[in-house]
Amino acid sequence: MKRRTLLKGTLAAGTVGMAVAAGLVAPRAVLAAWPKEAFEADSISAAMKGIAGSDQAADGEIEIKAPDIAENGAVVPVTVSTGISGVESISILAAENGNPLTSSYMLGANTDPFVSTRIKMGKTSDVIAMVKANGKLYSSRKEVKVTIGGCGG
Amino acid sequence: MSSIKVRAQAAGESTTVKCLISHPMETGQRKDSKTGKMIPAHFIQEVNAEHNGNNVLTALWGPAISKNPYLSFKFSGAKAGDTLKISWTDNEGNTDSVETKVS
Numbered sequence: 098m099k100r101r102t103l104l105k106g107t108l109a110a111g112t113v114g115m116a117v118a119a120g121l122v123a124p125r126a127v128l129a130a131w132p133k134e135a136f137e138a139d140s141i142s143a144a145m146k147g148i149a150g151s152d153q154a155a156d157g158e159i160e161i162k163a164p165d166i167a168e169n170g171a172v173v174p175v176t177v178s179t180g181i182s183g184v185e186s187i188s189i190l191a192a193e194n195g196n197p198l199t200s201s202y203m204l205g206a207n208t209d210p211f212v213s214t215r216i217k218m219g220k221t222s223d224v225i226a227m228v229k230a231n232g233k234l235y236s237s238r239k240e241v242k243v244t245i246g247g248c249g250g
Numbered sequence: 251m252s253s254i255k256v257r258a259q260a261a262g263e264s265t266t267v268k269c270l271i272s273h274p275m276e277t278g279q280r281k282d283s284k285t286g287k288m289i290p291a292h293f294i295q296e297v298n299a300e301h302n303g304n305n306v307l308t309a310l311w312g313p314a315i316s317k318n319p320y321l322s323f324k325f326s327g328a329k330a331g332d333t334l335k336i337s338w339t340d341n342e343g344n345t346d347s348v349e350t351k352v353s
Contacts, residue, residue: 131295136312148310172316191314195279199314205306205325209264212307213322217277217314 136198141190141225144198148188149229157181157235159226167218170243176213177226184210184230192238193222218243254348258334265328265352267299269321269336277313293341297321300335301328301352328352 135147142152162176177187187210188201199216210228218224223238256269271294278291297309306325328334330352337347 203308207327209324215316
């Protein structure tokens with residue numbers, strides 16, 4: 098009987114410990130939402146599947162604003178906007194980067210289908226913008242010539 | 251001092267947000283030229299923007315976002331004086347946030 102009480106006590110303490118650990122781990126759990134596989138994918142197709150669930154994208158009316166020639170591949174300004182309605186997310190990929198996916202943006206209900214950021218590009222390649230709207234994928238690309246790569250030292 | 255500089259400006263229906271974050275955004279693929287050792291990856295993974303407590307944008311970033319990242323986006327439904335909160339989390343678990351008023 099005593100042994101049973103002890104066991105119960107230990108179990109209870111264990112549960113509390115787990116709960117505390119779970120509480121502490123919570124911020125990590127949020128981070129776990131970061132799609133590691135998509136970001137570490139080394140092909141465009143795998144990156145698209147990882148972030149959007151499919152690598153089949155229709156050509157869409159997506160405007161990519163990026164320089165024709167980027168002198169410094171470490172800082173390439175890219176702006177993506179589209180007239181497609183019901184946009185859920187926008188992803189930006191650099192086709193020839195070791196890991197093509199640079200970033201992905203989940204838009205709120207009142208957020209315009211527009212994002213602007215600066216990316217690193219290893220060498221001359223297409224910048225691909227992928228838009229998910231109403232469950233469908235659309236993509237568009239624009240070539241950026243890079244004179245100095247941005248992924249080296 | 252916060253690592254985030256943010257400006258949110260309302261013009262009619264649409265509010266344009268521009269932010270600049272101080273962060274090394276190390277890819278983990280660079281060598282330290284002095285020691286010859288790899289510099290470990292250190293980059294922001296997630297940026298969140300909240301308008302009056304509602305999420306307007308979640309950005310998921312890889313190491314291919316430039317050092318000291320810039321992010322701009324637009325949303326509707328805000329008016330001058332509303333609160334906009336920007337926060338980020340990096341791969342080492344560091345985090346920072348800032349609140350600003352829409353102007």
